[in-house]
Amino acid sequence: MKTPDKKSALSEIDGINQPDTLSIHAVQQIQKLRKKQPSAKELIDGILKHDKVALSRAITLVESTNPEHLSKANEVINGVLPNANKSVRIGITGVPGVGKSTFIEAFGKHLTSLGKKVAVLAVDPSSTISHGSILGDKTRMEELVKDENAFIRPSASGETLGGVARKTRESIILCEACGFDTIIIETVGVGQSETAVHSMVDFFLLLKISGAGDELQGIKRGIMEMADAIVINKADGDNINKAKLAKTEFNRALHLFPAKKSGWIPTASTCSSYTKEGINEVWNTISDYLELAKSNHYFQEKRKDQNQFWMMETINEQLKSNFYNHPEIIELIEQNKKAVQNDEMSPFAAAVSLLEKYFK
């Protein structure tokens, strides 16, 4: 309803008054309930009872920067820890455009149809900058998000990859304790984040598409050698033959790679998230891997190594953060960087001069 006397393109509508029948007492009760934060014990109990609301709240604590929240998050994590770890953790990477979301939707639905409980998390530090997230647009996983046996959580935000990775890793534990037996960690194959994801999963899957030519796919070097399987997505319609050719080429290349410690030989396959062709084969491949890696104890050893790695990683990350955020270092580091770039100072001498300031 336009108010013509104002001569403005902006319109205004009348507000709605509080209905007289609303009970003030009831409002206060609701507000009180809303404010009440569940205790660590309540969250632990909720998670162990497979309550998704408790899980979401605990993840929010893990993602918080408030030190009080963090100490509570630690309490929850240590409380549920004995009930975690009973899952398979699958890392999925691939550059934007490769169809990660539709693949995860199709793959996730296949898994829940097999009776599995699927949690989808993400490591995407770039989402901090864009204030978006690769999983933020949940509508791209319309089916999965409605599935009772699925839990989807967008990437945590954080200043550093280390921070984001830490949060995702803690979230894995919470999801597992909440009864999720298949954890999918998504990442974009363009930064350092794949290495982080690789060190928190049991199986690492690289998603590709045919035809785009690797030079256009922009995936980081080294990722291909990390993969336990390469899946060529979008093998449908006119694309089928090109995808099959790509599969043959990748299989030929993969056998040139050094053998994996797990004894597993990575393979390439094709699939279509649209026709669902090949989706079940991806899960069969992962099952084969699990059978092998559990029987030769690689699976258990890798998890132990990963735990230790993350303990060390957290320490190293914190030591660096403390140094680089030190007021005196912030003041001096740029001029030392410049001196090094201009060959006026050796990198080592530049480092030593900063370290002396810091430890003094």
Place this chain on the structure above:
Amino acid sequence: MKTPDKKSALSEIDGINQPDTLSIHAVQQIQKLRKKQPSAKELIDGILKHDKVALSRAITLVESTNPEHLSKANEVINGVLPNANKSVRIGITGVPGVGKSTFIEAFGKHLTSLGKKVAVLAVDPSSTISHGSILGDKTRMEELVKDENAFIRPSASGETLGGVARKTRESIILCEACGFDTIIIETVGVGQSETAVHSMVDFFLLLKISGAGDELQGIKRGIMEMADAIVINKADGDNINKAKLAKTEFNRALHLFPAKKSGWIPTASTCSSYTKEGINEVWNTISDYLELAKSNHYFQEKRKDQNQFWMMETINEQLKSNFYNHPEIIELIEQNKKAVQNDEMSPFAAAVSLLEKYFK
């Protein structure tokens, strides 16, 4: 000469007396000279005059753990820095048995025959454990070691890869200032050291042999994608056909890798360090690379990035070393590691408890 009266399997021979003609005065003079350490300035002058003795002494300072030596080393490095950097730095990796030493000998001799001055250094932290070194056995480079235009220095020793790498990197600067225009850094392709070497060279060469099957060659994953060239060594005698086949396979695989930022497309070739066949082609390939990378400024940018990387790396290394050598941390870290392994503590909580102790 056995002394039969002692009834022992041990024999004893008569000692040699100090010849009476030896002048005590002369001995004292010699001892005084030996003790005299050249000053930083003397070393700088020597290096800039292309004196190999001064170079060796400066490298010894760089490798010392004595803080006084280190500060003198820094003085020397900063003093020669404006005269360094005019070289090509080539990293060579490949697992033991691939013929690295004989390749470097043949390749180095080829380079000196072209009028180049070649320095060969190594990064091999494992040599600390074995108390040996991949370059320790200099007899394996008999020809090159006698060459006036070559300088060979075994791997520095050190507790950590970071330490060894830092020493090698400083040695590169000293060698360059001493007039060496081609620096070869050797490493064994089995640890983390290739990544370190990769970040200090302009060109990274992976040496392979055919027939052994990659699973036997034990090279670390990811190395193949780092390589600017793959050279299949020992392409002689009965091996020639197998080597050619391997070359074709690697070339096919290499084109599946994502493109390099340098715009360079890595290739595979064959060579024989024995018949010298293919050795000159290796240098031609490197020259082609240099032409490309210098014309598109990738070469210069990469060196700047590497300088900055090493400044940061030195800082991070030192921060870690300070933490992990802290008496209280040494005492506690093992029990936290165990708690993490047994899932009694999350990796993050275990890290936080140690960090709190350290920063307190």
